[in-house]
Amino acid sequence: MKVKVISILEDNYMYLVIGEQSHTAIAVDPAVPHRLLEIVRREGLSLTAVLTTHHHWDHAHGNEALVKEVPGLRVYGGDDRINALTDKVANGQELKFNSINVRCLFTPCHTSGHMCYFVWEDDCTDAPAVFTGDTLFVAGCGQFFEGTAEQMHHNLTKVLGVLPHETKVFCGHEYTIKNLKFALKVEPENEKVKEMLSWARARDDEDKPTVPSTLMEEFEYNPFLRLSEEGVQKFTGKTDPIEVLRVLRKEKDNFKKPKELLPPQAMLAIQWGLLGASSR
Template identity: 40%
Template sequence: MPVEIEQFMCRSDNFGVLVHDPKSGQTAIIDAPEEAPILAAIKRTGWTPTMILTTHHHMDHVEANLALKERFKLRIVGPEAEKAKIPGIDETVEDGSVLHLGDERIEVIATPGHTAGHVSYYFPASHVAFTADTLFALGCGRLFECKPPVMYDSLKKLAALPSETAIYCGHEYTLANARFALTVDPSNSALKERAARIEALRAADKPTLPTTIGEELSTNPFLR
């Protein structure tokens, strides 16, 4: 049985995400940008979180760590390379580490670029990956701590996932990314069609995620 996902907005443009394994009843929070929207999502779903899966150390991804840990007595998991910068961290992971949410296998993929220790979390049985600020819909993260070749290698890793893999990233940047993509790939008909859909979604105040690896391969200029 695939995991259930609740996506919602935090701060100004961050996505918050709960991932729930219905068989075991366990729930993971993917990053913790802001306490109040996360608590509202927990109340709305009735799910009780058991861990936070942290992708990287930036404050807009870890701000609610300590408050949520105190409230729910959950464990906080994050990249070994950034453990000193992640509040409340209990367990560290690196490329190739394996975690479980109930019986659901979670594979850790090192995806440095945006930060030096950034990781993504891949749920192969449910065909979903959480890429935070490495791979965005129609874009990629800014390079704060690494050189472009490092980010390029991380994007290649993610691009190699099965094309049907659903991608949840860290921010609602898709409309701006689409407008940029059209300036560098103006003859791409798939991109033009997708940009029109994105314009309509944002005009209706609807999220543009998830995307898929297949869709990114055909329209994201950083994967082409």
């Protein structure tokens, strides 16, 4: 199983999951449809399905154009607000596309209908993958726009956190450097965070993505998965895991250096739903 990472918009990712024997492909959050189709045609692939993590435009915008361009294309998701949705899926539901298997994981919080997708291929020794949209990022998690700390805690610990530790994590945005800067504030003595921040900066200098990480790695440096660690609890002043998570998310929401603040026009655009930067 091959996963093609495609950078789009300001900091989004869309993905192509490719069955190397069948030459079929599944798109994940294809917000820029014509670029996706160019890649599909160039590589001689057959696009069979779209998996949409949530309804925000920077993840679901391309669905309608793809359905028009590709006869019979199915669009899967967990929210009726998703553009061109053909198949609404439920938690635990499994889909099969030739040799590619998909398990749908309901992770409400960032949006009330958010779905992650755990993907593996038959008779393949490659590690499985999980497409986490705006629920789990490299070194971070999504904002609680339509949910609660209790929901996100369940998502991170009972849904995503119990997947095989070798699972590759493909998230919806390139927020890694900002997330690791916050992680360093939370745990200033965490050597893995320092190492990862240096690595992520080097990747950025080379204009290369930091995805995928692995779930095992996330447990080493992602503060939102380290709620029982002494340093994280000390930072938040809490010991109950849900309260630790609640404080962490509030602190992360306020964590912006002055040079990172957006101009007033951009902030208004975000509030009006015209930009997708607010999922950090």
